[in-house]
Amino acid sequence: MASFQRNQHVDDPGAVPVRDAATVLVVRDAPELEVLMVQRAGRLAFAANAWVYPGGRVDRADADNAARVGRHLTDADASAMLDVRGGGLAWWFAAIRETVEEVGMLLGTPRVAPELVADLRTTLDDHGADGFCELLEHHGIALDLRGLHDVARFITPIGPPRRFDTRFFLAAAPEEQEPSHDESEITATQWIRPGDAMERWRDGELQLMAVTHRMLACLDRFPTASAALERAASRPEAVHLRVDDPDGEYHVYMPGDIEYEKAELEIEHGSIRLY
DSSP states (O other): OOEOOOOOOOOGGGGOEEEEEEEEEEEESSEEEEEEEEOOOTOOOSSSTTTEEEEEEEOTHHHHHHHHHHSSSSHHHHHHHOOOOOOHHHHHHHHHHHHHHHHHOOSSSSSOHHHHHHHHHHHHHHHHHHHHHHHHHHOOOOGGGOOOOEEEEEOOSSSSSSEEEEEEEEOOTTTTOOOOOOOEOOOEEEEOOHHHHHHHHHHSSSSOHHHEEEEEEHHTTTHHHHHHHHHHHOOOOEEEEEEEEEGGEEEEEOOOOOOGGTTTEEEEEEEEEEO
């Protein structure tokens, strides 16, 4: 259980648009489960200095690019999984694209030489997603989209200067690739056990957003990355988080928590499959 303060009141909830976003919990066994976390730069308007997971905004062209170089998942199936009318593949491609941009790792592929991943990252920076796709095609690399499992959805509550409707994915760390941050939006990276990250947050050593903490709590229930990935692949039914709300502070509970069955209020802007 974690406790976080509510966001500040705003007079016009519609003044801040809600943007689509995708983020990835990249996990590995070392030998226990570790997750890749990145620290956002202090100058950023949203979540400055916070430790989060690789990810970012979904672009309009992401669905077309996913159809171009993605395999083993149709847009119809992706859209049904996310309960959107169409263009569901965009979230998968955005998750892969942002992971390349921020930490220089290419998800959804067999073993790829680090030098080629570096070239793909440079091409993405210099020539955008179109050039990135061309280089993938040139090397005959297709992205296996089945390797990314959608495990949660959170909509930023009213209050922050920017709001996002974010889909969270779970993916295995690619072989022979080590993360390196981009020195722009990201200032540090680390592999960390979820329980250790939460302990460091309690000690004031890590700055976490509430949603980041909740996903750490989900991961902490699994002894290995393999176990978490197996659970994600089974696609359990998505369930809402529940809260108690004493004295203007809310306590968040997830399926499996003793308090979950007693909490009456469901958080409509948060649902998870990883439990």
